[in-house]
Amino acid sequence: MSAVHRLVTLFLVVALVVTSTGPALAQESQTSSDEMKALLDEGVALYNENVDQLDVSFAESFIAGKTVNVYIEDGDETHVFSAVVEDDMQIADVKTGPNPDASIRITTDYDTLESISSSSDPLGVVEQAIRDDRIRVTGEKGNLVDQTIWTLANIIKGLLF
Incomplete structure (x- = not known):
């Protein structure tokens, strides 16, 4: 698995898989951000409790100390x-809404989340969704360094897969 896949999997398996589970998401376009945020908080707590058991050294230079915005398209809503991914790779300060200081942008949609949560192999589904651009990592608008890094990473990903 490439560093890009590992990096995204690290964040998304916690954030997206947990966000996509639970009865709150049973009806598309009717899920409130507060319901999604509550589930996300649970997943982040689980990740933070277990981060010391994960080999996240590959991702530190890409994401440690960075703020990430996650966009989930849900019908007519986003x-x-x-x-914030702290220097020790703990996820902190999860909030509803975009952070204007975020330098990384992760985008996906409800259907992708649903396929991840219903899979017996969620990591495999995340990896495939990354390859298919159903989960996309880019630099957030206005952050030229991260935009360049993630543009290059996506080009390389496109050449490898």
Whole structure:
């Protein structure tokens, strides 16, 4: 698995898989951001409790100390969350809405989340969704360095897969 896949999987398996589970998401376009945020908080707590058991050294230079905005398209709505990945790779300060200081942008949609949560192999589904661009990581608008890094990473990903 490439560093890009590992990085995204690290964040998304917690954020997206947990966000997509639970009865709150049973009806498309009727999920409130507050319901999604509550589930996201549970997933982040689980991740933070177990981060010391994960080998996240590959991702530190890409994401440690960064703020990430996660955009989830849900019918006619887009739910947006932000989080800070601390230097020790703990996820902190999860909030509803975009953070204007975020430098990384992760985008996906409800259907992708649903396929992840219903899979017996969620990591495999995340990896495939990354390859298919159903989960996309880019630099957030206005952050030229991260935009360049993630543009290059996506080009390389496109050449490898």
